[in-house]
């Protein structure tokens with residue numbers, strides 16, 4: 001008997017049998033979620049020994065000339081057309097010319113290949129468009145976002161049959177069809193797979209023909225673009241009681257394209273999500289009949305809806321909301337830095353108060369970090385990866401951190417940001433934050449179940465192999481596979497334990513690092529933490545097994561550590577990719593120190609709450625013998641970060657590159673007023689310094705004493721006027737507030753529907769491929785609002 005056979009039969013086999021009983025199997029939806037997408041840098045972090053050179057060698061995301069032109073052309077033009085105040089509070093919709101512009105310039109077709117008449121943009125270009133739009137109008141950004149993320153376009157591209165692609169994609173690209181995607185229903189939110197919406201396979205009449213089809217009944221809610229959609233991607237559970245398409249009664253979650261004009265559909269009513277007016281609403285279907293070839297991917301794809309959804313989400317989750325969040329963080333840092341510089345209290349700019357600097361510093365560093373992570377993730381997507389765990393991290397972390405930045409911005413602005421009106425440039429974003437937190441997987445569940453729960457299975461070098469082996473119907477083959485994976489796992493754990501212990505006890509001084517100048521020590525610390533993470537993961541899996549899934553507080557802390565490792569890697573990569581800018585170093589340092597402090601705290605919390613105390617003590621001894629010793633960024637670093645956004649400088653500009661900047665002429669724009677006041681305040685600073693040195697506060701006296709010239713006095717006056725305009729807030733006549741609601745009440749939905757679904761004239765429509773005759777053409781979309 002060979003050594004390996006002895007090991008397999010006498011040592012591995014009992015473990016194999018025990019594990020088969022102890023570990024709960026994966027549910028079908030869990031398995032499909034785990035099989036969707038792939039792994040990337042997340043898997044490297046799970047090894048405990050990430051290869052930094054691999055990260056730095058990864059090509060950064062780049063825009064093509066055409067993409068760059070789109071940003072400086074149509075996107076800039078669109079931003080100028082938008083007036084967020086009027087959109088939200090007066091029109092309750094985008095104006096008709098904006099809807100037309102979105103369609104004609106193909107904002108709804110960024111992901112559709114050029115062969116179908118779309119723009120065929122990279123993930124990075126798509127992200128840049130959403131980012132820039134988000135800095136101008138959340139409503140416009142959400143409207144442009146939806147057709148380019150999870151929905152008919154994406155699903156057709158990945159899973160559609162050729163006739164479906166040939167029919168729908170050119171129509172979507174030309175803006176003739178407005179898509180939405182209906183997954184959520186009243187009873188099924190986070191647990192979307194528990195939906196009651198159903199379809200029954202049957203025969204019926206469609207377009208005068210007797211066809212095999214599906215009779216649908218549903219109630220969906222919260223559906224973005226739903227009220228004006230001409231086609232809804234619908235998720236439902238398919239049943240086949242008469243076995244017309246197979247031998248199963250219950251086929252499972254299925255996705256179909258449902259033209260919204262069909263009889264039995266009620267659509268058009270609107271929700272008001274946090275007083276944001278992008279089109280969003282409920283819809284219902286009662287005995288709606290569709291031919292079976294409306295199933296996305298055709299009859300072969302029935303029952304595979306969950307897998308399709310997870311696969312589409314694996315990429316999309318990393319683009320839309322992270323782009324909006326990165327824009328939100330950069331925009332708020334930029335404007336709050338300027339505002340803090342022009343707003344004076346106690347005779348000094350509030351930017352000089354330490355407690356304000358604390359917030360400004362955090363905002364500046366968050367802006368740097370989120371954009372670093374957004375760019376790195378887009379680069380991975382453009383390289384062909386679909387890293388589901390990374391994109392879940394991005395979605396949850398970006399939206400959470402944007403929330404902190406927006407709260408900071410609100411607090412620094414005080415009443416100025418609270419009073420609504422055309423001059424308020426923060427209220428809209430503030431109200432929008434919970435939307436980002438909730439959609440595409442609410443953050444609490446994403447953090448507790450997905451990031452680490454799925455990450456541990458997919459990214460761990462051996463765990464998935466072991467689980468697959470345990471579930472193998474062929475016991476001998478399963479045992480062989482388990483034997484190989486299990487012992488490799490044991491070796492990996494031992495090496496990691498030694499690695500983690502060595503790096504912890506030497507403070508990470510000798511841990512591997514890329515040669516990255518001043519940033520090199522950060523790599524060493526991350527290497528130290530990655531080893532500790534890998535060891536802690538193995539001990540948690542060993543002692544908790546399947547129960548880890550229910551220990552959400554423990555799992556969420558592991559998620560935080562994994563997220564910190566990912567985001568910090570991105571910050572390091574950005575600093576390197578941008579040529580190691582010295583001026584940006586405080587931002588990098590802030591991000592890294594904050595990350596190390598969070599990681600140390602989470603490890604401490606995991607150890608304190610670990611159910612098995614002996615294992616907790618072992619973990620403490622190996623990875624954190626002296627407890628959590630990182631305290632976060634120093635006050636000095638925080639102050640330097642704050643200075644970056646309160647002074648005009650290249651580092652400040654780098655944070656907002658390619659965001660929308662209002663033009664000086666846009667007097668009505670509150671942001672433009674702050675920008676102007678900021679520039680003028682900075683320009684007169686030397687004059688004010690001279691007056692301070694001469695101990696004169698009053699301009700007239702300074703003139704009299706010849707401390708300043710008449711021209712300088714005029715500049716001071718102009719700057720003071722600009723500041724007065726910038727700090728102003730809106731007020732309304734009482735009748736304006738009481739009458740506006742009543743005046744608009746009757747026409748909100750009719751106005752919205754007529755503007756958005758207005759058919760473009762043939763001259764307005766760009767040319768594109770002609771749809772084939774074979775696919776059933778829907779009737780005129782006149783009943784969308786009925």
Ligand SMILES: Cc1cc2nc3c(=O)[nH]c(=O)nc-3n(C[C@H](O)[C@H](O)[C@H](O)COP(=O)(O)OP(=O)(O)OC[C@H]3O[C@@H](n4cnc5c(N)ncnc54)[C@H](O)[C@@H]3O)c2cc1C
Nearest residue numbers: 181182183184189190222223224273438439440442444445
């Ligand atoms: C503005 C807006 C636009 C939307 N657009 C669309 C759309 O176009 N199409 C579509 O299909 N849907 C859409 N949605 C729905 C969105 O995806 C859901 O709101 C989301 O999935 C959460 O569902 P829920 O709101 O019912 O919250 P619930 O599922 O009721 O969750 C409530 C809370 O419980 C937490 N939670 C749930 N389960 C767990 C768990 N196991 N462990 C820990 N915490 C848990 C959640 O994180 C959340 O914090 C939209 C929603 C909004 C608000």
